[in-house]
Amino acid sequence: MTEALKENYGTLFESELLEEIADVGVLKEVPEGHKIIEIGEYVRSMPLLLSGAIKVLREDNDGDELLLYFLEKGDTCAMTMTCCMGQTKSEIRAIAELDTQLIMIPVQKMEEWTGKYRSWRNFVFESYHHRFNELLDTIDSIAFFNMDERLLKYLRNKVKVTREDTLHTTHQEIAYELHTSRVVVSRLLKKLENLGEIELNRNSIKVNSL
Amino acid sequence: MTEALKENYGTLFESELLEEIADVGVLKEVPEGHKIIEIGEYVRSMPLLLSGAIKVLREDNDGDELLLYFLEKGDTCAMTMTCCMGQTKSEIRAIAELDTQLIMIPVQKMEEWTGKYRSWRNFVFESYHHRFNELLDTIDSIAFFNMDERLLKYLRNKVKVTREDTLHTTHQEIAYELHTSRVVVSRLLKKLENLGEIELNRNSIKVNSL
């Protein structure tokens, strides 16, 4: 754990804090597709990502989903932080997008470190800032763009996160994450293929680089 | 200033912190409709609302707007906080919705107090939590609801913020804030009137209570 910790957070935190983290943090490995937190659950610890990626989702009244953003290594979950502090329930669902390694920090430590370490405070504020901006980005996409543009953005983002230009997923999956229907996704994917942006095959979509 | 400060933040902060705020804070009065911060501007101080209300807006590439949420007394702007700390530009526009009184706190103090006062830390985290949830709410509205439902929510929220059940505004104004067109708003308002939810007059909309 210590090496992965140093690699991802070494430049951010002083060695004293790194030691504390290594001391009280619990390493957790979550395989792709597994749920990390569910809407309505209480959060008792805060995750620091070491590797992999996590997708963060919102749910509507019918149980349908909408992708908010991805967390990657070096990130933490702003939502979780506020939930920890405020003792409130989670407003979001988090699912491992890839096999993921994270360090779980108990809530009390989080509060303690915020008073004690300036670097930790900065990290927490930075995290909020990033997450906030990602939410604004999500709002931009939904409010200002048509579904075809949202779809292309989504595909390119997914390529960035998974580091593979061929995505192994189904149209139905994409429809869930964009909160639309499978038929619409198939239709627009075909349109994007005709435009030369992507190549379609069963269970796979190759996204052509820019 | 001291009385207004005590009234809004007296239960939140210890008296030592309240004194510091009164000491370094600068009272600012912003009349209705006046701009407080513009997209792309740097932020050098952080606002604490004493009275009134502020609307926070996002802009698309064509210069059209979208209302994100309102800030009310006792609130502060999460965006401003992160901007202050990170020395980045504002991602949003803020305009006084009502005549508004606020205390401006210099950035350096903010950083200092976060290390020094536990109550200040809690306030900052609480603020983030609220703003985050409001953004999620906004996303829910845009992604999960039709324009007629968004419109009714908007009207009711406006009633809450202004504390008047008759809104003095134009259809065009509403269209800007919901990022749609005047014709659509007129159409849906008429529909809501027929449903008995509101009563329409020139420059005014009476929202019937639930």
Place this chain on the structure above:
DNA sequence: ATAAAGAAGTAACTATTGTTACAGAGATGT
């Protein structure tokens, strides 16, 4: 008093997105 500007109502049309239904292609299990 009259012209001009602003606000609202409405019709007709277009564009986008969502829904239903069905067919064919590919994978999987026995």
Place this chain on the structure above:
DNA sequence: ACATCTCTGTAACAATAGTTACTTCTTTAT
């Protein structure tokens, strides 16, 4: 090899939202 299930493609249609155009009614300015 066969039945079954999953995934994709498409057509046809419905619902929602955006656009253009024109009218009427108020308010404001000269």
